[in-house]
Amino acid sequence: MTESLTASVVGASGFTGGELLRLLYGHPDFEIAQATSRSYGNKTVGSVHPNLRGMDLRFSDPEELESVDVLFACTPHGVSMEHIDSFRDAADTVVDLSADFRLDTESEYDEWYDGHERPELLAESEYALPELNRENLLDADLIASGGCNATAAILGLKPLFDADVLSGGERIVVDVKVGSSEGGAGGGEASSHPERSGVVRPYAPTGHRHEAEIEAFLGTQVSFSAHAVDMTRGAAATCHVYPDDPVSTADLWKAYRGSYADEPFVRIVAGGSGVYRYPEPKAVAGSNFAEVGFELDPRNGRIVVFSAIDNMMKGSAGQAVHAANVALGLEETAGLEFTGMHPVGAP
Template identity: 35%
Template sequence: NSELIFFATPHGVTAPWVYKAIKAGKKAIDLSADFRLPQADFEYWYKQKHEYPELIDKAVYGLVELHRKEIVGKNLIATPGCNSTTAILGLAPLAFNDLLGEDIIVNVAAAVSGAGRGLGLGKHYAEANENMRPYSVTGNHRHTAEVELSLARIMAMGHELKTVNLQKRPIVSLNPHLIPMTRGIMATSYTKAKTDNLNDEILLEHFQDFYKNDPMVLVQEDLPNTKAVYASDRSIISVRYDKRSKQIVTFAVSDNLAKGAAGQAVQNFNIMNEFNETEGLFLEGIWP
């Protein structure tokens, strides 16, 4: 008798179940990667054939801050990845204000839980504790495609996006690092400014204006830290301008299990059904 089903299942496994749910007249919120990308992108990045490509065009990319109006009343929502959510939120105001340079670099520090529950040597306590290591670097992390496509959509459409495929996309170098922490993500992004007429105050104003109607994003002057979003469904963002190198540097933090996964799924559920967006969600993290 359910009306909607949340799918927290692995990519590749999820699509057949979503197909059955949609065919049975249910709504679906998918936390896997099966419906986040156009078919060609999915098959390139995930190295497998998509079994139900006809559903891809019916899915809405569930980054609420950019797709809020599109999500309302839809039947299939593809919840973004944790790394891509944090990176996109940190870069979106720059794309909107035409401030992205030719080179876009994103360094992600991600907690061990972000790598999933599957067994692997790198996630053993003795391997992960007091250790930091890069993984899936130099164009090999799957969330790169989500970041590039979202930035392209912002540059083409502005703030209110549609889940459409665009061939012309900026190139993003996304390099994640596994850190000995249970949960949390920090995405530090760099791009060279197109103009000299920038400072911290101007950039902060751009970011505050962009997210002024988004309760699950906090823009602040102080640099964020992952502890502030531990068990919170909100992301925190700040931005700086390096006058010497002319680099714009953004800092975004999220809880990979909350705003990067379950919390964002609930946020999508609220928007789909026109409930209060923050219903059932937590703005504040657990401290200390």
């Protein structure tokens, strides 16, 4: 093995930061230089992330960044744009996991968010959803890792566009079900256990900001609605689409195999026997896998597309490591081999 690359995690006490620490710790090519946290001073990372209790690493001050090969920014939306210069001073490659650099233009950003501090970087940064744009990531030095709900929706829908099943004018409903970790550590009343457990709760049922990413990537509008359900990890997208021309199940298999046959992290799951016939968040919990599948509804002229990821992994930390692997010319799957477990409860 060659010499290790060094990596830092800024905002390492949050859920995404914790997962990055876990992944980097097990990654053959990275050595963790810093895990910063404003709140947890000099505490061990295991005092916040109990799965890492055995790890000999303490949180450090985000104001004193060391020079590293790659820096992962896990700060809340709006914070990365403020500190981006110091991040880029510290690291050759910056992977930002927030929404700050995901859109391409200031006008797009302003439509969904409030005023970007560094709009000139929007064009420079590369959106990362490696299955669909890995060629853009080679040697990229500012990477915006794709968002969880957007990743689920895009992975499910993109093959239909690539195979010309959809052309862009159709109405597309994206009905997403997500776990409580999407709200991040800390949480308020809505995410307290008594209020949050057992829910099917609509939130941001219209106008969700992830619509922006999806539309930017697919080049067409989608009708997005999210629901909180009782799991900790996971995002599952059910997309209801009505192609103009009839398609067969064979056409759909061809479309999805065409897009994903050689992808190391995508599994096509559509039918079969037994309990598990479609994509499910449980089946990918803890892993960087995405599952996509479909079912044809000839009676209604509809295709139902299913997509499932672990929002902490393929939807954030795993995707970020995957992107870094590509950008740095490493084995794409390095550090991301964990396959998930069976059985697993509410992942």
